[in-house]
Amino acid sequence: MACRAIPPLATWTVRSPSTAKGKCDGVIGVGGGSPLDVAKAVALMATHSGSIFEYDDALDGWQKVRADVPPVITVPTTAGTGSEVGRSTVITNTEIEKKVVIFSPHLMPKFAVIDPELAVGLPPAVTAATGMDALTHNVEAFLATGYHPMCDGIALEGIRQCSLYLRRAVENGQDLEARAGMAMASMMGAVAFQKGLGATHSLAHPLSAVCHLHHGLANGILVARVMEWNADVSRDRLARIGMVVGGHGTDAELARGAVRFVRELAAVIGIPQSLGAAGVEVSQVDHLADLAAEDSCHRSNPKPCTRNDFKALYSAAL
C-alpha cells in the first residue's frame, strides 16, 4: 500500500530535559496494540513526572497531560486495536489487576505507517482475535449513546470491511487485499470509538487484567451476547448493522441477523464460544463483575449496566 514519505523527525524535534538527555526526538512503536501503547506511554513519561497511573482517565488525568509529549510514530503489525491512530494508551496496573486508560489528544501519533504486508506473518488465531477487536470497536461505537453521525458512518463502513475481509485474512494470511481491508477496519474502529464504546469492553478489560485473556479474544467471545442484550433498546441500529452485512427483512429480522452474523463469524474464525472454553472459572465472576462495573467504557452503552448485569453476562458466557 502506498504511503507518503515520513517527514524528517527533526521537524518535530522536542527539547525537553528527558529527551534531550537521551538525544531522542521521539518514539517509534512497532507491533500490535500493546507495543504501540507502550510507545505512547514512554513518550508521555519522557516529559511528565510521577506515576503513569496519575494520568488515569477515570481520575480526569487527561487534564494533566501537556502538549510537550514527544512525537510518536506507529507501525502496526496487527489489525484490531486502532492504537496506531488513537489518542489513548491502555496500561495494566498489575498491583490492582486493573487496565487503566490514559487519554489525551497529545498522545495522538504524529504519523502512522499502515502497510498490510507487515501483517502477512500474523498467525490465524491472532488475526482472528485482533480482527474481532476491530469489529467490536465499530459495533460498539455505532451502538454507543450520543450524537455523532460522522463516527456512525465510519463505524458502519468498518463493520462492512470486517464482513468482507476478516474471514479471508484468517484463512489466508497472504491475502493482501484482506489484510488491507482489516487495516482500514482497525483505524476506522479507533476513529469511530471517539464517540464511545460499550459494555463489551467493560467486560473484556477485567478478563485481560485478571484472567490474562487476549483483549480481542475476550471481545470476540462476548460481543454478540452484548449486542443481543442491548437489542431491546438498540433494534433500529442493530437493523442497520444487519443491512450492512447483507441481511434482508423487517427491522426485527435484520437486528437478529446482525447478532447472528457476528456470532457465526466469530465461530468460523475459531473464537471460543464460551469464557469457560477460554479458561475463565466460575469462582472469578464476582471479582470480574466488580471491575467491569468500575470500568468507564459502559458509560456510553445504549443500556445502563449494573454490577448484577455484568455478573449475569459473565455467567451466561461461561
Ligand SMILES: [Fe+2]
Ligand atoms: Fe478494544
